[in-house]
Amino acid sequence: MEFNNTPEQLNAFVNASLNADAKDWILSKIQLITENKSTKDLYITYTLLATKVASEPVQFTSDSKLFFFLVSQEMNTLQLARIFLLVKTLEADNDFFKVKVANLIQVADKTELETFLKFLVLLPNAGDYKTVAVDALRTNITSVFNAIALNNPYPAAYFNEQQWNQMYLKAVFIESDLSGILNVDNRGNDDLSRIISDYAHERWAASRKINPLFWRPVAKHLNEKLLKDMQRLLDSDDVVENKAGALCCYYSDKAEAKELLNGYPKVLSKINEGILSWENIIN
DSSP: OOOTTHHHHHHHHHHHHSOHHHHHHHHHHHHHHHHHTOHHHHHHHHHHHHHHSOOOBOOOOOOSHHHHHHHHTTOBHHHHHHHHHHHHHHHHOHHHHHHHHHTHHHHOOHHHHHHHHHTGGGSTTGGGGHHHHHHHTTOSOHHHHHHHHSSOSHHHHHOOHHHHHHHHHHHHHTTOOGGGSTTHHHHOOHHHHHHHHHHHHHHHHTTOOOOGGGGGGGGGGOOHHHHHHHHHHHHOSOHHHHHHHHHHHHTOOOHHHHHHHHTOHHHHHHHHTTSOOGGGTTO
């Protein structure tokens, strides 16, 4: 996902949200860091911002695409200040500072790291930080994993198929909120669909439940085996499983899936009427 005029919009949000003393302090530190090419001052300033800026609601000055993203991530003024610092530093000398910014993952505490990952997509040349984002998936701290995985356009924009699958499956295993993963429909793939089916069969064999949202990526990748899975979901005594199977068939391009769904007119009518969707499947 790309945002127009990100530095200018962040600057406007900073001007509206931070008091004069805090703004002057940040700008003076940015000047010091960029003129001296000081990695140490960059890291210290990123941390010290917590003593200068309280975590309060951001005063947004527009309802742009960037605004909706920041609201979805519940950005506060401290997070805004930290991302503003990184963006302005990289704008001054991206070639020098990009490696230093990437190394924040090594020196930041949990809260600082979460901010960095949640708003990674806002950094100039955001693709430079893909290795950092993938490394973050290995964390055993759920909030750090969720910072990159949930409500974050970065993985869908920059992860390759294997990396995206790794993230999606870990989100399932640690029971993250799958509804927060963006662009699931577009990033589904044959390999992930095979893994989902195999995992579902293991769960069924153990008489264990499956999060219905787990099935969403398979819709565009239904094959003979997965169509049998859809049949099982549609015939299940669990109403939510019926919904999952119906939605997968509905959004499939396969004629066989459409034909299968036609045999379940009640649930099909709910989809056609807009009563049932992936967004309200559990309700």
